[in-house]
Amino acid sequence: MKSAATAQQAEEPAETGAQQIRDAIRTAIVERRLSPGTKLSESDVGNLFNVSRTLARAALQALSYEGLVNVEKNRGAFVAYPSPEEARQIFSARRLVEPGLLREAAARITPDDIKDLRELLLEEGRLMSERGQTARRAEIKASGDFHLMLAVISGNAIMQRFMEELVARSSLVIALYGQSTASSCGHSEHGEIISAIESNELDRACQLMLHHIAHIEADLDLRERKSLGLKEAFEL
Amino acid sequence: MKSAATAQQAEEPAETGAQQIRDAIRTAIVERRLSPGTKLSESDVGNLFNVSRTLARAALQALSYEGLVNVEKNRGAFVAYPSPEEARQIFSARRLVEPGLLREAAARITPDDIKDLRELLLEEGRLMSERGQTARRAEIKASGDFHLMLAVISGNAIMQRFMEELVARSSLVIALYGQSTASSCGHSEHGEIISAIESNELDRACQLMLHHIAHIEADLDLRERKSLGLKEAFEL
DNA sequence: GCCGGTTGAATTGTATACAATTTTTTATAA
DNA sequence: TTATAAAAAATTGTATACAATTCAACCGGC
Numbered sequence: 001m002k003s004a005a006t007a008q009q010a011e012e013p014a015e016t017g018a019q020q021i022r023d024a025i026r027t028a029i030v031e032r033r034l035s036p037g038t039k040l041s042e043s044d045v046g047n048l049f050n051v052s053r054t055l056a057r058a059a060l061q062a063l064s065y066e067g068l069v070n071v072e073k074n075r076g077a078f079v080a081y082p083s084p085e086e087a088r089q090i091f092s093a094r095r096l097v098e099p100g101l102l103r104e105a106a107a108r109i110t111p112d113d114i115k116d117l118r119e120l121l122l123e124e125g126r127l128m129s130e131r132g133q134t135a136r137r138a139e140i141k142a143s144g145d146f147h148l149m150l151a152v153i154s155g156n157a158i159m160q161r162f163m164e165e166l167v168a169r170s171s172l173v174i175a176l177y178g179q180s181t182a183s184s185c186g187h188s189e190h191g192e193i194i195s196a197i198e199s200n201e202l203d204r205a206c207q208l209m210l211h212h213i214a215h216i217e218a219d220l221d222l223r224e225r226k227s228l229g230l231k232e233a234f235e236l
Numbered sequence: 237m238k239s240a241a242t243a244q245q246a247e248e249p250a251e252t253g254a255q256q257i258r259d260a261i262r263t264a265i266v267e268r269r270l271s272p273g274t275k276l277s278e279s280d281v282g283n284l285f286n287v288s289r290t291l292a293r294a295a296l297q298a299l300s301y302e303g304l305v306n307v308e309k310n311r312g313a314f315v316a317y318p319s320p321e322e323a324r325q326i327f328s329a330r331r332l333v334e335p336g337l338l339r340e341a342a343a344r345i346t347p348d349d350i351k352d353l354r355e356l357l358l359e360e361g362r363l364m365s366e367r368g369q370t371a372r373r374a375e376i377k378a379s380g381d382f383h384l385m386l387a388v389i390s391g392n393a394i395m396q397r398f399m400e401e402l403v404a405r406s407s408l409v410i411a412l413y414g415q416s417t418a419s420s421c422g423h424s425e426h427g428e429i430i431s432a433i434e435s436n437e438l439d440r441a442c443q444l445m446l447h448h449i450a451h452i453e454a455d456l457d458l459r460e461r462k463s464l465g466l467k468e469a470f471e472l
Numbered sequence: 473g474c475c476g477g478t479t480g481a482a483t484t485g486t487a488t489a490c491a492a493t494t495t496t497t498t499a500t501a502a
Numbered sequence: 503t504t505a506t507a508a509a510a511a512a513t514t515g516t517a518t519a520c521a522a523t524t525c526a527a528c529c530g531g532c
Contacts, residue, residue, distance in 0.1 A: 041484090054516060055517090061297065074523050093398075097333065288486060293515095312514065486522090498508085498510085
């Protein structure tokens with residue numbers, strides 16, 4: 001199945017090397033094969049993809065613009081490790097943006113779109129029942145793709161890019177602070193949102209969306225864990 | 237006067253060369269010293285700032301992530317030339333985001349913030365009355381800074397960055413499609429918005445913000461001008 | 473044993489060099 | 503003159519080389 005993030009307007013088809021690497025690393029981060037804080041040295045990345053450090057560096061820079069990687073001057077690039085405060089801001093941004101996006105999407109949605117959304121939902125459910133890491137990763141992706149697809153339907157490429165960033169960063173946050181192993185606690189809510197859109201209950205759809213985001217956030221444990229790599233860790 | 241875009245959280249103080257260049261070019265674009273479509277060759281940029289092509293290229297890449305520059309494979313970087321459709325999407329995004337941002341800002345605003353906003357407004361008015369390019373450029377910047385400052389007050393660094401992108405791209409759009417020479421037709425509206433916030437009339441403030449954005453957009457001529465560099469241009 | 477400083481390896485920051493592509497110029501023919 | 507093709511120049515894509523900084527191991531002193 002194609003990704004929901006397919007570009008609308010025609011762009012240059014041939015991705016320059018750095019972009020391929022960027023996409024590969026991004027996918028690895030979003031699917032949680034790379035954990036927050038992991039160091040991504042330019043040489044290692046270059047060797048891994050059989051390109052020079054130049055391209056590796058460019059890819060890492062690109063990811064830092066998306067907030068998925070932090071590059072610290074003279075120290076290198078690390079998979080982003082969002083602080084609880086950053087996590088709150090990410091979800092605050094989503095609460096701010098997604099209802100409006102949903103309204104715009106609803107105004108342009110076609111029966112075909114609804115079919116696509118329902119198919120995505122089905123796929124998501126199927127993956128939920130499966131076992132294994134591969135299924136889990138695919139499930140994470142599908143869950144995000146639901147929100148992304150609404151952005152695509154809205155027809156606003158700028159908001160779409162922003163949502164891609166927010167969804168990707170959300171995945172990092174959930175990896176860090178998520179409690180319930182089932183990241184998909186809100187799967188059914190996706191379905192309810194579609195139904196509400198379908199029956200033209202826009203206000204209700206927005207409310208559902210807000211609740212849905214709140215639920216995801218409620219599953220996080222965002223208490224400040226001061227590094228406490230000190231003696232405190234051993235004091236009873 | 238300090239820019240409204242001052243970072244909230246402490247970041248690495250020393251900007252690596254490429255970032256300085258990026259900022260310089262961005263400012264030039266936003267202040268309209270560089271026109272949309274202008275070619276920015278890596279060598280030229282490098283020479284201009286006395287750095288290697290490596291850094292110039294990095295700066296241009298960075299600007300492309302912000303939507304201020306388009307880099308076309310094997311052809312080079314150009315100051316972005318947003319299409320009418322892109323322009324619509326930029327303002328659509330602003331209408332989607334700014335009311336919510338305003339609400340969040342209002343919830344956290346302090347008397348000091350209001351003072352800062354009013355000062356910015358005063359400065360804006362002062363620049364409006366002045367003549368000359370320098371004043372005009374400063375006015376453009378101040379006008380954008382008003383919207384940016386609301387994002388800063390909201391306390392959400394992610395939304396702040398997004399607004400920075402939107403405001404910068406708006407400047408490009410206005411440069412391309414703006415009709416009234418006075419880009420500041422909506423200056424008084426800024427004041428009304430502040431007043432509405434101050435007197436806690438949130439709904440009204442949001443309405444004013446929406447109207448304000450609509451006014452800016454209404455000053456644009458977004459009719460498709462097909463390139464028509466062909467004979468059609470001469471056919472009577 | 474613990475602390476501060478010193479040295480060497482590893483890593484990043486930047487410049488340069490070469491390859492690939494595009495653009496411009498020039499030459500040639502219709 | 504106009505159009506087409508070939509050659510030259512300029513520009514971007516990528517790799518490599520060198521400088522600067524950070525990190526880690528080591529070592530002598532307390």
